[in-house]
Amino acid sequence: MREVRRSADRFLTVGDGTVTRHSFSYGAHYDPANVRFGPLVAINVEHLAPGSGYPAHRHSDVEIITWVLEGVLRHEDSTGIAGDVGPGVLQRLSAGPGVQHTEVNASATDPLVFVQMMLASDHDGDPEIEQRAVEPSPGVLVATVRVHAPGRLHVATFRGGETLRVPPAGRHLVHVTRGDVMAGGEGLGAGDELRSDEGGPLVLSGDGPGEALVWSLDG
Known part of the structure; x- marks a missing residue:
């Protein structure tokens, strides 16, 4: 879902x-x-x-x-x-x-x-x-700190036209912090979130400047 x-x-x-x-x-x-x-x-x-x-x-x-x-x-x-x-x-x-x-x-x-x-x-x-x-790299999932929990946090940034693929995980949560980002076919603005427990890979893209915090969760 x-x-x-x-x-x-x-x-x-x-x-x-x-x-x-x-x-x-x-x-x-x-x-x-x-x-x-x-x-x-x-x-x-x-x-x-x-x-x-x-x-x-x-x-x-x-x-x-x-x-x-x-x-x-x-x-x-x-x-x-x-x-x-x-x-x-x-x-x-x-x-x-x-x-x-x-x-x-x-x-x-x-x-x-x-x-x-x-x-x-x-x-x-x-x-x-x-x-x-954390050095932003448009179109790249940038790894961040390790946590004592079954999850991994990446930062995704976009200048315009980039597409990236988030690897499969039990759950994904995408929280947009700046601009507009497409996540799994859904348009998200700043402060919006996508939650998915479908498990498969997730595609993110941005037609203009944008940033998202991307959680891949196994628990």
Whole structure:
């Protein structure tokens, strides 16, 4: 089965200087039919006003993958790691039995937009953090960080006219972050998602500039 979920139909949370669109049940939002997709349990698109963010809060038993679209995210966690993350760098935080982190917009003048994804984790050791620069290559699936979960994340970018093939997997989820992308014959705009459990290869293409986060899931 293939399902398209549009950006405007996602759950919405508005806070003090924060606006979040949720792909799955999260916080006060609950839909028993939309709790997870394989090991994926959250895809949140965060919009933070200058200087705004989230004070220290705790996560456990999840992989937290962060991809900044615009601005600079200031991250600090209970492992002692602190620093800034900007566009083109993917961050993985494996929470293990528990980790606290703080996330704020590092700028006093510019907005921040980032995608934060969470997967149910197989990691039961100490919390881990990794950051990796991702160099876009139009028409190519670019590998990113490894996760402690049955899934693989790639970044797909397009300038116009490229087509690429995503190898078979038990499930695929394509989340478009910029522009317009065709996925499995479905037209997707920024914030839209395609979920498929058909298992076979998936074809992506773009007639103009575009970017998508592509999950191949085995769980």
